[in-house]
Each structure stands twice: as structure tokens, then as C-alpha cells.
Amino acid sequence: MARLGDATSVILPTSISENFLLDSKQLESKLNEKSRLLILCSPSNPEGSVYPKNLLEEIAKTVAKHPSLLV
Numbered sequence: 001m002a003r004l005g006d007a008t009s010v011i012l013p014t015s016i017s018e019n020f021l022l023d024s025k026q027l028e029s030k031l032n033e034k035s036r037l038l039i040l041c042s043p044s045n046p047e048g049s050v051y052p053k054n055l056l057e058e059i060a061k062t063v064a065k066h067p068s069l070l071v
Helices: 024-030 053-064
Strands: none
Touching: 024 053
């Protein structure tokens, strides 16, 4: 989909030690004024990780700093 929209995908790696969950600090380091879309899957496949409420709240605070970003 990103290629169809002439966009550049940025994939943030996750690890088994973090239960394959995205870290809000890592997300913040990758966002910039060109960022337009965040795709966040919970539960995520194939590992089935579910984001806990507190981590989703941290991610929401990070996203709120980027008004052009659609989640």
C-alpha cells in the first residue's frame, strides 16, 4: 500500500525479549514531519502479542506530538 501511495515504509523491529511489542521511545526516534501513518496491530500476528493499556497510553502520548500522523 505504501508503494502505491509513493510513500516510504519504515519498519520498526521488535524482539522476543520485548514480547514483540513496539517501544514508544523507538517509535519517537523514527517519527518526523513527513510521518503520516502508523499501523499498529494488537493482537499482532503471528506471535499474538497484545499491547497492555499502559504501553498504548505511552504510544498515544508520542503520537499526539505528531498531529499529521494517522493511526
